[in-house]
Amino acid sequence: MKDLFARLGLKDVNPGAWIGTQPLPTLGAPIADSENPSTGQPLASIALGSAEQLDQVISASQAAFEAWRLVPAPKRGEVVRQMGQVLREHKDDLGRLVTLEVGKVLSEGLGEVQESIDMADLAVGMSRQLFGLTMHSERHSHRMYEQWHPLGPVGVITAFNFPNAVWAWNAMVALVAGNSVLWKPSHKAPLNAIATHRLLAKVAQDAGFPGLLTLIVGANRSVGDKMINDHRLPLISATGSVPMGRHVGQAVAKRLGRSLLELGGNNAIIVTPDADLDLALRGVAFGAVGTAGQRCTSTRRIFVHEDIAQEFLRRLVAVYEQLPIGDPLDASTLVGPLIDARAVKDYQMALETAVAQGGEILTGGQVLDRPGNFVRPTIVRARADMPICAEETFAPILYAISYTDLDQAIAWQNDVPQGLSSAIFTDSFRESERFLAAHGSDCGIANVNIGTSGAEIGGAFGGEKETGGGREAGSDAWKAYMRRQTCTLNFGSDLPLAQGVTFDI
Numbered sequence: 001m002k003d004l005f006a007r008l009g010l011k012d013v014n015p016g017a018w019i020g021t022q023p024l025p026t027l028g029a030p031i032a033d034s035e036n037p038s039t040g041q042p043l044a045s046i047a048l049g050s051a052e053q054l055d056q057v058i059s060a061s062q063a064a065f066e067a068w069r070l071v072p073a074p075k076r077g078e079v080v081r082q083m084g085q086v087l088r089e090h091k092d093d094l095g096r097l098v099t100l101e102v103g104k105v106l107s108e109g110l111g112e113v114q115e116s117i118d119m120a121d122l123a124v125g126m127s128r129q130l131f132g133l134t135m136h137s138e139r140h141s142h143r144m145y146e147q148w149h150p151l152g153p154v155g156v157i158t159a160f161n162f163p164n165a166v167w168a169w170n171a172m173v174a175l176v177a178g179n180s181v182l183w184k185p186s187h188k189a190p191l192n193a194i195a196t197h198r199l200l201a202k203v204a205q206d207a208g209f210p211g212l213l214t215l216i217v218g219a220n221r222s223v224g225d226k227m228i229n230d231h232r233l234p235l236i237s238a239t240g241s242v243p244m245g246r247h248v249g250q251a252v253a254k255r256l257g258r259s260l261l262e263l264g265g266n267n268a269i270i271v272t273p274d275a276d277l278d279l280a281l282r283g284v285a286f287g288a289v290g291t292a293g294q295r296c297t298s299t300r301r302i303f304v305h306e307d308i309a310q311e312f313l314r315r316l317v318a319v320y321e322q323l324p325i326g327d328p329l330d331a332s333t334l335v336g337p338l339i340d341a342r343a344v345k346d347y348q349m350a351l352e353t354a355v356a357q358g359g360e361i362l363t364g365g366q367v368l369d370r371p372g373n374f375v376r377p378t379i380v381r382a383r384a385d386m387p388i389c390a391e392e393t394f395a396p397i398l399y400a401i402s403y404t405d406l407d408q409a410i411a412w413q414n415d416v417p418q419g420l421s422s423a424i425f426t427d428s429f430r431e432s433e434r435f436l437a438a439h440g441s442d443c444g445i446a447n448v449n450i451g452t453s454g455a456e457i458g459g460a461f462g463g464e465k466e467t468g469g470g471r472e473a474g475s476d477a478w479k480a481y482m483r484r485q486t487c488t489l490n491f492g493s494d495l496p497l498a499q500g501v502t503f504d505i
């Protein structure tokens with residue numbers, strides 16, 4: 001670990017506020033630890049950034065924006081290409097750091113950094129395609145078109161569970177769009193942020209833009225609240241829980257800023273009698289257990305047709321009982337720890353509530369008696385009307401519900417406050433089309449014969465209802481990071497007014 005930290009420039013105590021590669025003074029700052037969730041031991045400490053430092057950081061970000069927005073977009077893309085290259089060179093180290101600090105199994109830690117590299121590649125392509133439309137003017141000798149301009153410094157608030165990729169989804173696109181980026185990471189994963197920031201800020205600095213990337217690790221009450229209320233940040237992109245999103249969304253709306261919210265999910269898979277059960281089994285297991293149930297897209301509910309429910313659950317329980325749980329750096333491990341002791345408490349409380357509401361634990365339900373935050377992935381036989389099934393518990397708990405009628409299963413799936421990801425396993429064309437129809441899944445993501453998690457970056461990612469409505473990554477998600485300008489040009493010698501209005505002077 002010592003070597004890894006040295007290669008990534010991490011120290012025993014790390015500064016929490018950065019303007020590019022330059023840390024701000026740490027004297028007298030409160031110190032917070034980052035813990036390894038597999039051992040409960042501290043990995044390193046952070047000297048937290050202050051509200052005053054946030055002010056400095058935003059000013060630097062604004063100054064960088066003034067210059068960066070004048071750089072042609074494809075040239076901005078070239079700087080982002082170099083950032084992708086640096087991520088490639090450090091993929092192994094950064095992937096291991098994800099595993100150490102948030103407990104993802106190593107292949108997922110590496111996969112997360114790969115996703116950031118992919119985002120850089122995607123954004124490089126986008127940098128030549130930030131195009132608007134042209135329209136026909138109703139007026140003689142007039143031309144209309146729209147163009148897209150950068151917004152300003154973009155504030156990016158990230159959740160702990162994707163400590164590298166969530167930032168990259170935002171930052172890579174925001175940068176090619178011509179914005180500077182201020183990152184406020186989760187206090188549960190600050191080392192990932194500091195290491196990634198330092199590497200990529202160096203690329204920006206070498207390109208002549210030292211303040212293009214800024215970072216602040218600080219308390220939510222002082223630094224976080226000040227950040228979301230600061231009018232110099234025209235866009236706040238926030239990823240995290242629904243309560244956090246509600247708070248951030250309201251604060252930003254109050255100053256009529258823009259927010260892009262990527263919040264909690266409560267994702268379901270429907271398994272119909274026409275499903276390939278081997279496929280469904282793998283899709284459900286990865287969705288529910290992958291990342292120890294700590295993905296926004298984790299599968300939390302399954303609706304299985306009553307004709308196959310008994311057989312399917314028997315096989316799923318057998319899979320659960322063989323899952324290797326343990327050190328996420330060990331290549332044979334499939335289930336790592338939860339992020340912290342609080343998450344373990346939430347797991348226990350959710351299961352107590354589920355049982356009190358009539359649920360039956362089919363497998364799992366225990367906290368492992370070893371250091372770290374390890375729990376057994378759990379399946380609860382449940383009813384759709386149990387209130388706990390409508391909540392997102394960020395842990396590997398799967399509520400299994402049997403159904404008789406597909407319309408009913410789709411209605412149950414939709415009958416929760418969140419609307420992120422959804423899936424159906426079926427080989428029936430009619431069933432899959434029913435699921436994808438306008439009266440089918442109400443989620444931002446709807447998959448057929450694929451689980452709810454593991455989205456590709458080429459599509460726009462995000463969800464409806466309390467998930468917040470934001471879209472990030474591919475497709476035309478870049479528009480959220482730019483402002484649209486409609487331009488009308490008159491190349492004639494008259495001044496005709498639209499809608500036939502006359503005003504002769």
Ligand code: NAD
Pocket residue numbers: 157158159160161162166184185186187220221223224225228239240241242244245247248262263264265295296297392394420462463467
């Ligand atoms: P969280 O809500 O506890 O924290 C998320 C971020 O918000 C952190 O950086 C935190 O410091 C910040 N924050 C909290 N209060 C703030 C304030 N007042 N001002 C500014 N920032 C503030 O979430 P978490 O535990 O880190 O992550 C898990 C949650 O994130 C789950 O609900 C999960 O579904 C969601 N998530 C959603 C997506 C998505 O794309 N939809 C992706 C990943 C995670």
